[in-house]
């Protein structure tokens with residue numbers, strides 16, 4: 001149980017590389033926080049600072065009300081699961097799981113109880129005497145989880161723990177980690193570059209890019225109300241489509257226009273853009289926010305030429321040409337299209353995103369965390 | 372259908388041909404390996420066999436042509452002289468011709484110094500091994516896993532001390548040892564041998580530690596280890612093979628060292644085995660078989676050390692193979 005606070009934290013590596021810039025972040029007690037971002041954005045660096053494995057260059061890092069900038073890892077009551085699992089090759093699974101407790105001089109019977117409990121929960125009891133080298137990736141992953149679990153730490157840190165697993169295993173482990181969080185009642189900080197992982201697991205997500213926080217919010221916030229084009233593009237598959245165009249104010253409402261295309265912006269957007277007729281904007285349409293089963297009206301019609309049809313089992317990805325641009329949408333699989341055909345798509349207007357083409361900031365959701 | 376069978380018979384013949392060629396290649400390879408192994412073994416072992424065999428021959432037999440690989444009248448007189456030298460009467464220039472009248476060979480009075488010299492060599496070698504590990508292991512861990520200022524500079528510095536030949540350092544070393552008042556003591560040897568061996572130890576271990584993943588170190592520290600405990604509980608058990616290499620290397624270097632020992636030792640109090648053996652060979656009146664017996668004793672401790680640690684080399688390697 002711990003609340004973690006970053007106060008204007010910076011991290012510069014010895015070679016001068018500025019990996020984390022002015023990080024302000026409060027991780028609430030018992031929260032499941034996910035650090036999400038592309039490779040090299042400073043997620044692991046941030047996590048390592050929490051663990052005490054990397055020094056804070058400046059700023060303050062607090063656990064509850066205690067400044068822990070210079071506390072070594074073993075004084076922090078954190079447990080960590082690594083991407084490579086980092087199991088001790090010369091120790092048995094039992095010794096691996098119990099090692100942290102042994103280092104804390106817990107008595108043998110209690111260690112034994114905890115190790116066996118964890119092993120039972122993770123269904124690895126039959127492996128307790130094996131060496132890590134003889135285990136499969138999924139089994140090693142469980143051992144690594146067990147090693148962190150038995151510690152019953154105040155903070156549970158995970159650095160891309162699932163990225164070495166195959167797809168099916170990854171999904172089932174997600175569920176287990178979620179369950180683990182529910183039963184352990186402790187603060188989890190989880191690093192990933194996989195948006196689906198972040199969206200399924202997180203109470204809150206922190207999106208990072210080049211060491212700078214882009215947005216902090218619930219999965220819903222992040223997905224539905226992205227503060228900038230980076231966040232909007234990073235989540236969603238296929239990624240959000242962008243169209244540059246102009247705002248046109250008509251009879252109390254606003255339209256987005258580009259060539260023949262004219263989309264009526266919903267009231268909450270129109271309100272924000274009131275009196276900005278003629279302004280250049282970037283419109284964002286999420287791949288799933290079109291429908292071609294419903295009749296498109298004059299307000300929400302997107303007419304395009306089909307370029308490719310990519311079935312993905314449950315749905316299909318529809319690649320279309322629109323005004324020399326390629327857009328990708330996700331539509332039901334029951335509708336058959338052939339490349340070259342013209343298709344009428346009904347855009348879900350209430351879910352449109354509008355960004356400033358220069359700053360890439362959202363023009364709808366600009367309050368809050370998009371510093 | 373018919374043509375298909377034709378083709379497959381043809382290809383079966385081909386397959387048979389390939390199989391034969393493969394087996395032939397396999398057989399040739401085995402023979403080459405076997406013959407090379409035999410030749411190499413003879414090359415390495417023949418001198419040792421001759422050393423052992425001649426050490427139990429009389430002076431007459433040792434000089435016979437052709438040489439006897441298997442002694443015809445084996446004798447333990449040389450070993451007896453070494454192990455019971457103290458009780459025997461002093462052999463002097465005057466009475467030495469009385470010894471072993473058959474050969475005229477002569478067992479020197481310093482024979483009784485042989486065991487003490489071996490003791491000296493052993494003490495020095497063991498001390499050097501232990502101190503090397505105590506100094507080298509933490510140094511290598513720090514260099515490999517902790518980022519500190521001038522880290523690379525210190526590695527280069529340590530290594531450059533090793534490109535200077537020992538002979539160039541003999542005089543400075545001598546002056547230092549003399550001024551420290553350590554001439555003719557075992558400490559003088561231990562100190563100078565450390566200067567020679569520690570850089571190698573650090574170099575070997577840094578290489579090895581750098582090969583072990585950083586995440587192991589991080590995992591250990593998050594699990595509650597201090598840096599030092601991470602070293603003891605995680606890195607040391609994993610680096611057994613390289614530790615064994617270090618032990619063997621430093622032990623053998625100290626055991627065989629001649630030049631520095633020649634400079635710093637003067638009496639039985641500190642003389643090591645190589646010094647004593649060299650003294651034997653420079654006196655041409657001394658029995659060859661006696662010198663060979665001394666030589667046999669000189670190789671016994673290193674062989675024992677190698678045999679003891681060979682087991683750890685093997686177990687160390689399997690531990691490495693399990694690495695995830």
Ligand SMILES: Nc1ncnc2c1ncn2[C@@H]1O[C@H](COP(=O)(O)OP(=O)(O)OP(=O)(O)O)[C@@H](O)[C@H]1O
Pocket residue numbers: 013014015017019037038039040041042043044045046193
């Ligand atoms: N010890 C170091 N010295 C110098 N630069 C480093 C060091 N460790 C990491 N970096 C740099 O800092 C940046 C952030 O690294 P970090 O490991 O936090 O990225 P990440 O977001 O975890 O990426 P990934 O998804 O690839 O793990 C990277 O550009 C990396 O090159």
Ligand SMILES: [Mg+2]
Pocket residue numbers: 043044045159
């Ligand atoms: Mg990382």
